[in-house]
Amino acid sequence: xxxxxxxxxxxxxxxxxxxxxxxxxxxxxxxxxxxxxxxxxxxxxxxxxxxxxxxxxxxxxxxxxxxxxxxxxxxxxxxxxxxxxxxxxxxxxxxxxxxxxxxxxxxxxxxxxxxxxxxxxxx
Amino acid sequence: xxxxxxxxxxxxxxxxxxxxxxxxxxxxxxxxxxxxxxxxxxxxxxxxxxxxxxxxxxxxxxxxxxxxxxxxxxxxxxxxxxxxxxxxxxxxxxxxxxxxxxxxxxxxxxxxxxxxxxxxxxxxxxxxxxxxxxxxxxxxxxxxxxxxxxxxxxxxxxxxxxxxxxxxxxxxxxxxxxxxxxxxxxxxxxxxxxxxxxxxxxxxxxxxxxxxxxxxxxxxxxxxxxxxxxxxxxxxxxxxxxxxxxxxxxxxxxxxxxxxxxxxxxxxxxxxxxxxxxxxxxxxxxxxxxxxxxxxxxxxxxxxxxxxxxxxxxxxxxxxxxxxxxxxxxxxxxxxxxxxxxxxxxxxxxxxxxxxxxxxxxxxxxxxxxxxxxxxxxxxxxxxxxxx
Ligand SMILES: Cc1ncc(COP(=O)(O)O)c(C=O)c1O
Numbered sequence: 001x002x003x004x005x006x007x008x009x010x011x012x013x014x015x016x017x018x019x020x021x022x023x024x025x026x027x028x029x030x031x032x033x034x035x036x037x038x039x040x041x042x043x044x045x046x047x048x049x050x051x052x053x054x055x056x057x058x059x060x061x062x063x064x065x066x067x068x069x070x071x072x073x074x075x076x077x078x079x080x081x082x083x084x085x086x087x088x089x090x091x092x093x094x095x096x097x098x099x100x101x102x103x104x105x106x107x108x109x110x111x112x113x114x115x116x117x118x119x120x121x122x123x
Numbered sequence: 124x125x126x127x128x129x130x131x132x133x134x135x136x137x138x139x140x141x142x143x144x145x146x147x148x149x150x151x152x153x154x155x156x157x158x159x160x161x162x163x164x165x166x167x168x169x170x171x172x173x174x175x176x177x178x179x180x181x182x183x184x185x186x187x188x189x190x191x192x193x194x195x196x197x198x199x200x201x202x203x204x205x206x207x208x209x210x211x212x213x214x215x216x217x218x219x220x221x222x223x224x225x226x227x228x229x230x231x232x233x234x235x236x237x238x239x240x241x242x243x244x245x246x247x248x249x250x251x252x253x254x255x256x257x258x259x260x261x262x263x264x265x266x267x268x269x270x271x272x273x274x275x276x277x278x279x280x281x282x283x284x285x286x287x288x289x290x291x292x293x294x295x296x297x298x299x300x301x302x303x304x305x306x307x308x309x310x311x312x313x314x315x316x317x318x319x320x321x322x323x324x325x326x327x328x329x330x331x332x333x334x335x336x337x338x339x340x341x342x343x344x345x346x347x348x349x350x351x352x353x354x355x356x357x358x359x360x361x362x363x364x365x366x367x368x369x370x371x372x373x374x375x376x377x378x379x380x381x382x383x384x385x386x387x388x389x390x391x392x393x394x395x396x397x398x399x400x401x402x403x404x405x406x407x408x409x410x411x412x413x414x415x416x417x418x419x420x421x422x423x424x425x426x427x428x429x430x431x432x433x434x435x436x437x438x439x440x441x442x443x444x445x446x447x448x449x450x451x452x453x454x455x456x457x458x459x460x461x462x463x464x465x466x467x468x469x470x471x472x473x474x475x476x477x478x479x480x481x482x483x484x485x486x487x488x489x490x491x492x493x494x495x496x497x498x499x500x501x502x503x504x505x506x507x508x509x510x511x
């Protein structure tokens with residue numbers, strides 16, 4: 001596959017204008033995840049009430065793939081049960097992205113989900 | 124020369140600061156050792172072992188000649204990282220002050236071992252500042268290297284931004300203050316002729332794989348009078364004179380620091396690499412300087428480029444393009460068979476100082492040519508289209 005296939009219009013739009021990007025002052029759960037290999041740096045903030053994800057935002061710096069993936073993941077979990085979010089897998093993220101991810105870039109795609117799940121588990 | 128590196132037919136290889144490609148001469152020498160003269164060294168009495176020992180020790184002589192050192196001042200290690208770690212473990216009895224002076228542009232390999240040593244022995248670390256023009260602030264160096272300084276350790280050439288440091292001056296400052304000077308020559312051993320006596324350093328470290336030799340072999344140079352007073356690093360076979368159940372007596376340098384079976388094939392490969400570099404030294408210097416300028420001019424012409432390198436630097440060019448993240452740039456360049464590095468280049472503190480999460484890094488070797496740069500620029504045009 002060529003890398004170009006990853007950079008679809010929707011991915012680039014999310015990179016330029018990410019969804020759920022910013023601060024949640026009253027977050028109940030928070031986690032900062034850093035990938036020392038590429039410098040992707042994502043902080044997830046979540047509000048959980050009655051085992052439901054009420055709201056979620058993220059901020060940080062990263063490549064187009066990581067920012068687009070974090071946007072889509074945060075958008076998809078609002079209102080979801082915590083246990084369902086915890087059982088999300090890499091295949092779910094790739095499905096949300098709708099593109100093939102080169103194996104060397106898989107970590108970028110997954111950093112958002114990883115940060116979110118760690119925030120919920122308070123790791 | 125390019126034909127000695129078959130892999131270059133496939134890709135525009137612009138990640139030479141990470142590791143260089145290997146010429147067929149080196150590959151053949153390694154193959155020949157395993158095919159015709161494989162035996163352990165310094166022990167067997169049979170001819171094959173003698174042959175292996177001779178080849179290994181010949182390689183040491185070649186490396187010593189290459190950096191103008193004595194044979195017993197050349198220790199074979201796994202690479203720069205191991206050389207610097209060895210020093211961080213063995214230097215304590217040799218030092219006077221309690222401060223270690225580094226610079227803001229060091230590779231993690233020349234930061235973390237010293238942080239660990241500082242923790243073990245309660246020492247302090249100071250960093251010589253980088254100026255806005257990406258060169259070291261030598262006034263700051265003068266104020267930080269003092270009678271309190273125990274060790275001054277710094278890169279000859281920065282792997283992240285290509286700055287070439289004034290080795291003689293820094294070694295001289297160390298000497299005036301009775302401090303030990305250490306040069307990380309990982310990025311300079313290939314392109315800059317090294318004369319340890321003229322540089323005036325106490326120690327100097329480099330990696331074979333960044334200068335046409337195999338991975339897993341490197342060098343620590345040290346002044347022999349220092350080496351023979353230092354405690355050993357790894358201990359075991361080969362580095363001893365005599366062992367009883369209670370204690371052991373150690374060899375002098377270099378065997379003192381080469382416990383266990385070394386990377387014999389790697390050392391032989393390094394010897395051949397050193398010969399190769401010496402016989403092509405003219406091309407090596409001529410080509411890189413011209414190509415660096417061509418690359419920087421082409422990048423500037425392309426536009427929307429932020430360069431992170433000094434005016435007069437080595438052939439290591441760090442940059443970012445528009446809003447594109449370095450990783451996305453490297454992925455897209457791979458579509459064009461262009462190999463570049465993206466990220467923090469094992470210099471996180473420096474990236475923090477530059478205020479970027481990372482950069483795209485192009486690093487040239489003498490076998491690169493204008494077509495490689497043109498391919499890079501074509502690829503970057505594509506990046507610009509996508510991240511417009
Ligand atoms: C300046 C510098 N120092 C140290 C190292 C570490 O070298 P090695 O990984 O070969 O031990 C490198 C390699 O990237 C380097 O560029």
